[in-house]
Amino acid sequence: MLSKLGFCDIGTLVRYLVVGSTSFALELALFYAMSAVLDTEGALGVAVSNTVAYSAVFAYNFMLTRRWTFRSEGRIGRQATMHLTLFAVNLIVSNVAVYSASLRLGMDLYVAKAATMCLMVLWNLLIYVKVIYADKGGRPKGRAT
Numbered sequence: 001m002l003s004k005l006g007f008c009d010i011g012t013l014v015r016y017l018v019v020g021s022t023s024f025a026l027e028l029a030l031f032y033a034m035s036a037v038l039d040t041e042g043a044l045g046v047a048v049s050n051t052v053a054y055s056a057v058f059a060y061n062f063m064l065t066r067r068w069t070f071r072s073e074g075r076i077g078r079q080a081t082m083h084l085t086l087f088a089v090n091l092i093v094s095n096v097a098v099y100s101a102s103l104r105l106g107m108d109l110y111v112a113k114a115a116t117m118c119l120m121v122l123w124n125l126l127i128y129v130k131v132i133y134a135d136k137g138g139r140p141k142g143r144a145t
Contacts, residue, residue: 008129015069016128020121023061024114027053031113043103047095050113054091070133082132090120 008016034049062083066072072079094116101112 008125012069012129013125016065016125019061019064019069023057023064024117024121026060027057027117028110028114030056032110035109043099046099046102046109050095050098051091054087054094058087065128066133070128072133074133079132086124086127086132090124094120 030053031049034052035045038045038049062080066076066079066083097116097119098109098112101107101115102109107115
């Protein structure tokens, strides 16, 4: 059904979910560790914990998403630039969302982080399929499984 909508095939979606789940687990574990070390009662501690965790997982996620999930053979420089741009936007949104939800709205810090990550997974998939790893017509590239 996803491929009929021009979105992606089921194999790509499964690979995306595997890479995303492992990235999610690594990032949340690093965030938890950093939060235990830093004072996460303040905005700076939350932002540093989130930035370190998100940044540390970036290379792992980019390489697996590019090579395994989308099986891309496109120009790595172009894709890395777009991935870094998405990374920067996601980092800003994530820092604001985790800070706002946890310190302003009183949501548990780790629930706020996990919820923010889940939302990013959704829009990242759309951007990967339609922009970063798409052909010039906006169709997903890669071999079907």
